[in-house]
Amino acid sequence: MTAFPEGFLWGGATSSAQFDGGFSEGGRGPSHMDHIRYYGRSHPEGQRTMFLTPEDYEYNKTHQDELYFPYRKGSDFYHHYKEDIALMGEMGFKVFRMSVSWSRLFPTGTEETPLPAGVQFYHDVFRECHKYGIEPLVTMIHYEIPAYLTETYNGWDSRKTIDCFVRYAKFLIDEYGSEVKYWITMNEINMIMHIPFLGGGMFTERSERDRESCIYQALHHMLTASAAAVKYYHDTKQNGMIGLMIARLQNYPETCDPKDALACQEQSRFNYFPLDTAVKGYYPRFILNYFANNGIHVEMEPEDLALIREGTIDFTAISYYQTDVISAQEEKKEPIGAFIRKLKNPYLKQTDWGWGIDPDGLRYTLNDMTDRYGVPVFIVENGIGVTETINEDKTVHDDYRIAYLNEHLKAVRDAIHDGADVLGYTMWGCIDLVSISYCAFAKRYGFIYVDADDLGNGSYKRYRKDSFYWYQHIIETNGESLE
Numbered sequence: 001m002t003a004f005p006e007g008f009l010w011g012g013a014t015s016s017a018q019f020d021g022g023f024s025e026g027g028r029g030p031s032h033m034d035h036i037r038y039y040g041r042s043h044p045e046g047q048r049t050m051f052l053t054p055e056d057y058e059y060n061k062t063h064q065d066e067l068y069f070p071y072r073k074g075s076d077f078y079h080h081y082k083e084d085i086a087l088m089g090e091m092g093f094k095v096f097r098m099s100v101s102w103s104r105l106f107p108t109g110t111e112e113t114p115l116p117a118g119v120q121f122y123h124d125v126f127r128e129c130h131k132y133g134i135e136p137l138v139t140m141i142h143y144e145i146p147a148y149l150t151e152t153y154n155g156w157d158s159r160k161t162i163d164c165f166v167r168y169a170k171f172l173i174d175e176y177g178s179e180v181k182y183w184i185t186m187n188e189i190n191m192i193m194h195i196p197f198l199g200g201g202m203f204t205e206r207s208e209r210d211r212e213s214c215i216y217q218a219l220h221h222m223l224t225a226s227a228a229a230v231k232y233y234h235d236t237k238q239n240g241m242i243g244l245m246i247a248r249l250q251n252y253p254e255t256c257d258p259k260d261a262l263a264c265q266e267q268s269r270f271n272y273f274p275l276d277t278a279v280k281g282y283y284p285r286f287i288l289n290y291f292a293n294n295g296i297h298v299e300m301e302p303e304d305l306a307l308i309r310e311g312t313i314d315f316t317a318i319s320y321y322q323t324d325v326i327s328a329q330e331e332k333k334e335p336i337g338a339f340i341r342k343l344k345n346p347y348l349k350q351t352d353w354g355w356g357i358d359p360d361g362l363r364y365t366l367n368d369m370t371d372r373y374g375v376p377v378f379i380v381e382n383g384i385g386v387t388e389t390i391n392e393d394k395t396v397h398d399d400y401r402i403a404y405l406n407e408h409l410k411a412v413r414d415a416i417h418d419g420a421d422v423l424g425y426t427m428w429g430c431i432d433l434v435s436i437s438y439c440a441f442a443k444r445y446g447f448i449y450v451d452a453d454d455l456g457n458g459s460y461k462r463y464r465k466d467s468f469y470w471y472q473h474i475i476e477t478n479g480e481s482l483e
Ligand code: BG6
Pocket: 015, 018, 187, 188, 247, 319, 381, 385, 428, 434, 435, 436, 437, 438, 443
């Protein structure tokens, strides 16, 4: 059996909106995520956190004193970064995936020069990482744009956001290029098709375009902006790699009826097409036909297409949590978990948040992506979110997490054995953080427990769970100790 390669990048992942806190420190401006309030898991409209309407947004903004906004506090990494990175060092991390908060550097996203406190903060974070031999893997935007851009331009709906992002990305590359070897321009770029507010910082209702045209136009702006950053990275001859990420939604046909297989293929094409475009440098024919056949109008300037052609990525990045079953009969789907309508897979167990546990699907996906792209793939998110409490003696016996990770890492090892080209693995939410689907602490992923509740009560102290020691040993043995 092939082992994990020498230099395999073991680590963990967070995002600024969900983890950092320090909401207004150093002059930081609000991001669009900072106006999402807590609704509560049991609230019938709990998922509103992902599907905010313009009315919700206005209400939240005008009632700030009465409401609680979990993203503003996150896990308070802003004040705990030294301790947190030391804990990562203790686990033996080789890489820490994190994201920069755009509005910590450029409060409205339109300034020419960044805030000194923000610039210094990231130098400090990268310095701490290097102290423990940890390479930062930096996502330029992880579901977070300055609120000003949402309010003034309707986020990625506008071409103006391209210029703002490119200025920001160039600054990051110039300022931190020698400290950061791995970059991802955008988190889960494909999710804008499902959650346009979160992914695009925009309200489709506010656009001059119809809903689908708005989504695909925004996606085109994002692909163009991402390619411009990639091209700049290459043109300035940086010593590292730059990639783009999708949420990988592996799916299976429900039966061997060719109609189910065709429906499954179509889903897969939608899932992959942003990455196809970023790796190959041009839009796949199927999506252009889809636009034409469905009256979807996407304006693509010749200079956009030139950038997309010239700014192709060095590696692909994925989050991988679950798989889907596809039937040609859409009506068979039923709601599962927070916002997804799915067909249940009878062969899989599910987490208590309704997400199917499918390690084999990860092997399938890694093999598939290696064949499809011919560039390495980085698994930058995977893990299990659970409702968890800490024992009186401050222990958390998370054997379910160890079991989940053990199976998924064996699947990674098997895929490498099959020939998949995998750069590394960063477990999602390595230190507990605020969940995206519920904007709350209720769903925990970490190796490290954070003493905080959904409403921001708690000491925010950190405690090692059993999985902390388990992962430490996995890294120490470069995966040899997987059972
Ligand atoms: C990914 C996102 O889709 O899923 C993360 O990039 C998110 O930001 C993660 O936290 C898990 O989702 P949730 O809803 O369990 O937090």
